[in-house]
Amino acid sequence: MAASPEASVLARMADLVRAMPADQGGALWRLPVQERQLDANVVRLAPGAEVAVHVEPDLDVLVFVVSGQGRLERGGGEEPEVLEAGCVVWLPRGARRGLAAGPHGLDYLTVHRRRPGMTIGRAGGAERERGGEPACLLDRVCPECGRLAPEGAEVRYCARCGTALPER
Known part of the structure; x- marks a missing residue:
């Protein structure tokens, strides 16, 4: 039987x-623990960058705004909700959601249940091994400009700025 993990400080926000750098977006930190039930990430959206409105069908995601300002977009003509440091946001599975950074960027922590180790791959339904997935499509967010890559084809570079996307 494996030893239980110890409680510890993993990062200092x-x-x-x-x-x-304030003008650069991307993942600042990912939960490094291998044997876990949760996934967590600290993400920076560069000034003016956004994660397009989308639907996450499987996971509720909790977001804590660390610094900066931005908007929670819901699509469908609804007014966006203002986000600022200290906001706690619940993104229920199945809900339309998107994030947009203000003029100084947006830093936030996401926490959600870890996905299972095997998921269905994109092309041809092939399966691929996964040790958990980044929160809410994070592996499709450009680390340079914050744009969300389209779902479907295996996209490796951002269509807006050409930056390599994080490995999937």
Whole structure:
């Protein structure tokens, strides 16, 4: 029987936010623990960048805004909700959601249940091994400009700025 993991401090938010240039977006931190039930990420959306409105069919996601300002977009003509440091947002599975950074960017922590180890692949329904997935399509977010890559084909580079996307 494996030993139980120890409780520990994994990151210091102020250090993570300070270490990333303000005009650059992407993942600042990912939960590094292998044997876990949760996935967590700290993400920076560069000023003016956005994660397009989409639907996550499988997972509820909790978002904590660390710094900056932005908007929670729901699509369908609804007014966006203002986000600022300290906001806690629940994104229920099946709900339309998108995030847009303000003029100074948006840093946020996402937490959700870890996905199972095997998922259906994109092309031809082939399966692929996964050790959990980034929160809410994070592997499709350009680390440079924050644009969400389209679902479907195996896209490797951002259509807006040409930056390589995170490995899937």
